[in-house]
Amino acid sequence: MRILGIDPGLTRCGVGVVDAEGRAVRLVAVDVLRSAADEPLEQRLHRIASGVEAAIVEHRPDAVALERVFAQHNVRSVMGVAQISGLVLRAAAANGIAVELHTPSEVKAAVTGYGQADKRQVGAMVQRILALESVPKPADAADALAIAICHAWSARSAAPTAALTPAQRAWQAAERASRR
Amino acid sequence: MRILGIDPGLTRCGVGVVDAEGRAVRLVAVDVLRSAADEPLEQRLHRIASGVEAAIVEHRPDAVALERVFAQHNVRSVMGVAQISGLVLRAAAANGIAVELHTPSEVKAAVTGYGQADKRQVGAMVQRILALESVPKPADAADALAIAICHAWSARSAAPTAALTPAQRAWQAAERASRR
Numbered sequence: 083m084r085i086l087g088i089d090p091g092l093t094r095c096g097v098g099v100v101d102a103e104g105r106a107v108r109l110v111a112v113d114v115l116r117s118a119a120d121e122p123l124e125q126r127l128h129r130i131a132s133g134v135e136a137a138i139v140e141h142r143p144d145a146v147a148l149e150r151v152f153a154q155h156n157v158r159s160v161m162g163v164a165q166i167s168g169l170v171l172r173a174a175a176a177n178g179i180a181v182e183l184h185t186p187s188e189v190k191a192a193v194t195g196y197g198q199a200d201k202r203q204v205g206a207m208v209q210r211i212l213a214l215e216s217v218p219k220p221a222d223a224a225d226a227l228a229i230a231i232c233h234a235w236s237a238r239s240a241a242p243t244a245a246l247t248p249a250q251r252a253w254q255a256a257e258r259a260s261r262r
Numbered sequence: 263m264r265i266l267g268i269d270p271g272l273t274r275c276g277v278g279v280v281d282a283e284g285r286a287v288r289l290v291a292v293d294v295l296r297s298a299a300d301e302p303l304e305q306r307l308h309r310i311a312s313g314v315e316a317a318i319v320e321h322r323p324d325a326v327a328l329e330r331v332f333a334q335h336n337v338r339s340v341m342g343v344a345q346i347s348g349l350v351l352r353a354a355a356a357n358g359i360a361v362e363l364h365t366p367s368e369v370k371a372a373v374t375g376y377g378q379a380d381k382r383q384v385g386a387m388v389q390r391i392l393a394l395e396s397v398p399k400p401a402d403a404a405d406a407l408a409i410a411i412c413h414a415w416s417a418r419s420a421a422p423t424a425a426l427t428p429a430q431r432a433w434q435a436a437e438r439a440s441r442r
Contacts, residue, residue, distance in 0.1 A: 122355075123351060124351040124352065124354055124355035124361050125355050127348050127352040127355065128351075128352045128355035128356055131352050132356075151341065160344075161331065161344050164340075164341050164344035164345055164348070165344055165345060165347060165348025165349075165351070166348065167345060168307050168344070168345025168346065168348045168349055169345075169348055171303060171304040171307050171308075171345070172304060172308050172311050172349055174304055175302075175304035175305050175307065175308035176308055176312075181304050
C-alpha cells in the first residue's frame with residue numbers, strides 16, 4: 083500500500099511517500115512545501131494546499147497519514163498548522179482517500195521505539211528504515227516520512243494486509259485499483 | 263460591492279451575502295451549511311468547504327469576510343473552526359477574491375455600536391439594517407450577515423469606494439469585472 087505522510091505546517095510542510103508491504107517500507111518521494119512568512123495568509127494556505135493536492139495526483143496514495151495537532155502548544159503556530167491540516171483532510175476526502183491522524187508520540191514510538199524521541203533520533207531511524215544514504219533534511223521531510231512509516235506499521239493499516247493470504251492480497255489490490 | 267460573510271464552523275457554518283453601496287446594504291442570500299457530528303472529520307470539512315465554494319461560484323463576491331478565530335476559547339471547537347477558516351481563506355485565494363478577517367468584537371461594534379453585544383442584539387440589528395421581516399435564524403446566519411455588513415462598513419472596503427467620483431467608480435467596476 084502507498085502512504086502519503088504529511089507533517090503539516092504553514093512555513094514548511096513535509097510531504098513523504100512510501101510504499102509498504104507488511105513491515106517492509108520503501109521510499110517513493112519526499113519533499114518540503116514552503117510558503118514565505120510575508121505572503122498573505124490565504125496565499126500561503128493556497129500554495130501549500132495546491133502542493134499537497136499535486137502530490138495526491140502524482141503519487142495516488144492508498145492512504146494519507148497526518149500528524150495530529152494539539153492546541154495547547156504555541157497558539158500562533160497552531161492556528162496555521164490546524165488550517166493546513168484541514169486542507170489536507172479535505173483534499174483526502176475530496177479524492178476518496180482514507181486519512182488517519184497520528185499523534186507525535188505515536189509517530190516517534192513507531193519509528194524509534196520511544197515516544198519522547200528527539201528529532202535527531204527520528205531522522206536517524208527514518209534513514210535506517212528506508213535504507214537512505216543520508217538523513218532526510220530538513221526535519222519536516224524526515225517527520226513526514228516517519229508519519230507515513232508509522233501509518234504503515236499501525237494496526238489500522240498494515241496489520242490486516244500482512245495477515246492476508248497472497249490470494250486475498252491480490253483481491254484487495256484489485257478492489258483498490260477499481261476504486262480509482 | 264458584493265460581500266460574502268462567513269461565520270466559520272464545523273457543525274453550522276453561516277454564509278451571508280450582501281450588496282453594499284456606501285452605507286447602504288442589501289440582503290442577497292443567507293444560508294447555514296451543516297455537517298453531522300457523527301460523520302468523519304474529513305467528510306465534514308469536505309462538505310462545508312464544498313458549500314462555501316458553491317456560494318462563491320453562485321454569488322461571485324468581490325470580497326470574502328471571515329470571523330477571526332481565537333485559540334484561547336474552547337480548544338476542541340477552535341480546531342474545527344480553524345480548519346474551516348483555512349478552507350475558506352484558501353477558497354478565496356484560489357478564486358482570486360480578496361479576503362479579510364474581522365474580530366468578533368469588531369463585528370459586534372460595527373452592527374450594534376457595542377463590542378460586547380450579545381447574539382440577540384446582533385440579530386436584531388442585522389434585521390433592522392437589512393430591513394428584514396424577521397431576525398435571521400439560526401444565530402450563525404445572522405452572524406454571517408453581520409460579518410458581511412462589518413466588512414462593507416470597514417475602512418478597508420466601503421470607505422474608499424464611497425469617496426470615489428461616479429467616473430472613478432465606473433472605472434473600478436470595470437476593472438473588477440475584468441479580473442473575473
